[in-house]
């Protein structure tokens with residue numbers, strides 16, 4: 001079979017083997033804990049589940065295709081949320097497209113934007129699926145590296161250095177996966193103005209927008225006035241509402257971009273699942289109370305993790321204040337991949353090797369503090385401390 005180079009050269013995230021091994025261990029009856037998943041520990045709002053249950057028997061729309069861009073009431077609810085929470089003005093009729101998850105929104109944006117050989121500057125370490133999507137579209141990833149020394153902040157100078165006259169897009173993810181960094185607002189504004197001056201699209205992935213700690217609030221560059229159609233905002237209900245399996249994300253962009261992007265949506269998904277869209281409307285109706293309810297718990301876990309990591313001399317992490325992750329540096333010569341395998345073998349716990357987020361991050365591992373229950377998370381901290389130090393965690397049972 002002849003397959004194109006853009007597909008053959010794209011690699012899957014290198015954690016499949018670890019995931020398979022964890023599943024084997026679980027099947028053997030071992031007490032496994034995943035610190036690997038980027039899913040929150042909670043499920044969707046009860047109001048959403050009730051509305052969906054009712055729709056299952058009463059709403060005939062759920063069995064059919066719906067409008068490509070999403071059902072009108074969801075686009076309206078998103079427009080209101082974008083205005084109120086993000087300061088972004090978007091016409092629900094022409095500038096918002098609901099997608100089956102925001103990964104799909106990213107793919108739609110790239111397929112709409114890129115010619116083969118076009119470059120995309122992307123803050124590194126990066127979310128692996130962004131990298132895959134760009135390559136699958138025939139684009140070329142150019143990394144704008146961040147560094148642990150200043151908390152993985154992204155600077156305009158790094159973005160400038162990653163930009164050439166072939167650059168079609170700059171991708172930023174704040175709060176960041178995998179680092180947990182929330183980018184400085186003034187710097188994001190500078191990057192957005194730089195992009196606008198050069199007629200480059202700024203793609204802002206805001207999947208973790210509601211996960212900011214220590215009082216930081218996240219910032220949507222789509223709210224900056226006078227940038228024209230520079231910014232493409234990508235959002236997700238997956239993490240916000242603990243509904244990764246329902247597949248609801250969205251893209252906000254200029255009218256013409258959305259019109260063209262609808263072709264990609266129609267050719268790939270037609271529309272996001274209608275039952276999920278009906279649920280999403282209800283979830284958005286309780287967004288403030290729901291998101292507030294989990295923040296203190298996640299912040300407390302992050303602080304517990306920091307105490308444990310501080311007690312482990314061979315690991316280095318300076319606390320970041322967003323998303324669900326710690327991107328932890330092992331000794332400079334250590335291999336994050338070997339470490340992840342060894343931790344899995346010895347402690348039955350999964351973490352993600354740093355190489356999953358770019359080759360330069362081989363001696364890092366990503367630890368998610370968001371996914372398990374509090375009890376299991378404390379057990380995980382204990383196992384980490386015992387494995388690395390030979391004694392119990394700092395302040396956890």
Ligand SMILES: Cc1ncc(COP(=O)(O)O)c(C=O)c1O
Pocket residue numbers: 038100101102103104127173176177205207235236237238244247248249
């Ligand atoms: C930065 C980032 N963007 C997007 C996604 C995908 O989210 P969705 O479930 O909306 O496709 C993830 C999932 O882990 C992510 O980490």
